[in-house]
Each structure stands twice: as C-alpha cells, then as structure tokens.
Amino acid sequence: MMANNISDPTLSLIERLKKGNLEAFEKVVSQFQTRVYNLAFRILGNEMDAQEATQDVFLTVFANIHSFEGKSSFYCWLYRIAVNQSLMKKRKTEKGRIVEFYSSIEDFLPKFTEEGHHFFPIHDWSQKAEDVFLQKELLAKLDFFVDELPEIYRLAFHLIDIDGLSFEEAAEVLEISVAGVKSRLHRSRLFLREKLSAYLEGQ
C-alpha cells in the first residue's frame, strides 16, 4: 500500500543534490524509487521497461537538478519527469501506435433514460467488498481493470486514488487544469465501478 503522505526532501538535501552529493542522491532514490517505479509500470505495463524508465527518471533528475527552482514541490517535479519519460519510452516502443484496451470508455459509464433515471439496475456490492477473503482477489482485479483504462484516465486514477496526490498536484504533474483532472478521475472511477460490478456479480 502506498503511503499517501509524500514529504518533500528538505532544502538542504536539495542543495546537496545540486552540488552532486551522492549520499543526498541515494536518499532521494530511496525515498521515491518505489513510487516512480509503480508509475512507470502503470504506463509501460512490464517490469523491464518500468525499471529502465525508473533509472532514466533518476538520471534525468541528477542531470537537471540545477534547473529545479523550487517553484513546485520536488516530488511534483519528479513525477512530471516520470510521466514524461515513461510516455516517451512507450511511444518509442510502440513506434507511434497507441495500443489501448478501449479507445472509449463510454460503454462502461452509467446509462440513463430520457427522464434521467438509471437505465440498468444498480446493485450495491459495497458490503461484499469488505469481505477479507475476497479482498486480495478484488484488489488484483481492480489493478487489472486500471490497466484497461485509456491512458489519460489511468494516470488520473493512479496519481490520485492509488498514489494519494491532491487534485492540484496531479494537475501540475499532468500539466492540465484541476477541472480536467477531476473529470478524468470521475470517469475512471465510474468505469472501474462498472467493471468491479460485472466481476462481483459473477462471483
């Protein structure tokens, strides 16, 4: 489980990074490598590419730390590099073809009648999800379904509901508006809710 409290390295640690201090760099890697790796894995989908991308991210941080001016938090800056590097690697691997499970998630969003009522019945499986024996499998399924989301929604869900960033932080990382983040997150949750519903109704 990711800790939601992400603390920024201290100013003195950042200053030592800028001076090329290896011990300082080790501290930053130790603090953030798992988060960066998980983010890279979410974008790239396999261990080898995620590990390479993670290494590239920290090498980029090392090479560019002099340009970090402290206008944003360090970890937002780091996450932005991580997203950018991982997406570039993905584009290179796929040679420009973007391969996604679903190009559109509309089919998995709630449907309504002309009067605005639910078109299909909605079942409340929230209690079932608390069953400890079901938890491990449910989380594995959710993880899988997150990977089925189109990239823009997958990133929003990962950054906020998995990694615990705020809307403002996620907006900064993704370089979109807070409203854009909220919209993507909401749609991703509706998609995942629907996927979990279908899965649990089969249990």
Next chain:
Amino acid sequence: MTCKGLVADLADYLLGALSLMRKREIESHLRDCPECVALLNTYKVTSSLGQDIPTKRPSADFQAQLISSIAERIKQGAPTAFPSLSIRDEPSPTLQLLSKES
C-alpha cells in the same frame, strides 16, 4: 434532481465541494432512490480500494545499480551522457498530447 444529475455531481458531493442547496437536493434524491445509493456506495469503495492495490517494487539490486551509474558519471566529471530533458520552461510534447485529450 435526476439520477443523471446526481452522477454528474457525485465526485464534488463526496468532496464536500457543492453548494448547500445542491447538497440538499442530492440528499433528498438519495432518500428515495436506492439505485443512486447503491451507485454512491460502490463508487466510494472503488475509489478507496485504490490505495490498497499492492505496490510493485523494483528488483532488490536496483538502487545499488543506479547509484553505481551515478557515481561513475560523477567520477568521469561529465554532467551526464544521458540526454538531458529541458523541463523547466518547455511544456513536454507528450503531455501536451495528453492535455488535448482531456
């Protein structure tokens, strides 16, 4: 307030970001709509499960290998042979693509 209207405002309702009037409209609707209650409960669970998804970890020797690469670069006295990314002033082209897709 329709079910469709409630779903559109669901995220803001859970954040406490709606006006008092809108919040009351939603709560009034929830009192009479078991399907929206079901959707609300399952939406909340879906969101909260995210933080419990097991963490993936890089290999045990990853950190040591990375630090070793950096140490080598410091020894060589080069900033890095790795192509540096200008991320201060220029919006990244890849993220610009994502921005357009919002």
